[in-house]
Amino acid sequence: SQTIHQWPATLVQPVGSPLSLECTVEGTSNPNLYWYRQAAGRGLQLLFYSVGIGQISSEVPQNLSASRPQDRQFILSSKKLLLSDSGFYLCAWMRTLNTEAFFGQGTRLTVV
Amino acid sequence: QKEVEQNSGPLSVPEGAIASLNCTYSDRGSQSFFWYRQYSGKSPELIMFIYSNGDKEDGRFTAQLNKASQYVSLLIRDSQPSDSATYLCAAGGSQGNLIFGKGTKLSVKP
Numbered sequence: 254s255q256t257i258h259q260w261p262a263t264l265v266q267p268v269g270s271p272l273s274l275e276c277t278v279e280g281t282s283n284p285n286l287y288w289y290r291q292a293a294g295r296g297l298q299l300l301f302y303s304v305g306i307g308q309i310s311s312e313v314p315q316n317l318s319a320s321r322p323q324d325r326q327f328i329l330s331s332k333k334l335l336l337s338d339s340g341f342y343l344c345a346w347m348r349t350l351n352t353e354a355f356f357g358q359g360t361r362l363t364v365v
Numbered sequence: 366q367k368e369v370e371q372n373s374g375p376l377s378v379p380e381g382a383i384a385s386l387n388c389t390y391s392d393r394g395s396q397s398f399f400w401y402r403q404y405s406g407k408s409p410e411l412i413m414f415i416y417s418n419g420d421k422e423d424g425r426f427t428a429q430l431n432k433a434s435q436y437v438s439l440l441i442r443d444s445q446p447s448d449s450a451t452y453l454c455a456a457g458g459s460q461g462n463l464i465f466g467k468g469t470k471l472s473v474k475p
Binding site: 351 | 453461
């Protein structure tokens with residue numbers, strides 16, 4: 254069976270510090286991978302998606318970047334965090350496009 | 366801008382009643398639709414998906430799709446307090462990604 258791991262579960266970072274969130278998927282190959290952010294009282298905002306190694310598409314201009322160094326690894330990064338980067342970050346995978354997405358446990362990021 | 370709209374609620378129903386959650390979508394090209402349940406502080410978990418017009422039943426849950434009206438609904442029969450959560454509707458977008466609504470908060474009162 255497929256599983257998705259995302260860590261850490263919670264993170265408190267000062268403004269201006271770097272960020273690295275990692276997500277890995279097990280039990281499948283060539284998954285479509287996604288990073289979403291969910292701010293308080295708002296819906297799920299798609300940040301990045303990847304259909305293959307080294308292929309990253311960005312949905313919104315922002316202070317964040319993503320990379321996919323391996324088939325089942327997806328990394329979300331920032332060089333300098335802003336207060337507005339606070340939120341609940343979710344990694345997800347889909348077997349193929351327009352099918353169901355499965356989410357990791359999420360990372361609650363608080364920038365102080 | 367492709368959108369999925371949901372009433373934010375809260376929707377309050379008594380235990381044992383039917384909860385009805387609704388969703389509309391703007392992209393006529395969407396072919397796949399999903400309902401997720403999200404407990405407070407947790408990640409969304411898939412409840413059901415539906416691709417064809419009509420009803421799809423799974424246990425206490427029934428998803429309904431009407432592509433002509435661009436309308437998706439989720440019925441929860443015999444609602445339990447453990448069903449209290451935020452329910453997210455999602456539609457498959459033209460680029461293959463899922464577009465999520467902001468969710469409807471459901472409260473089931475004992």
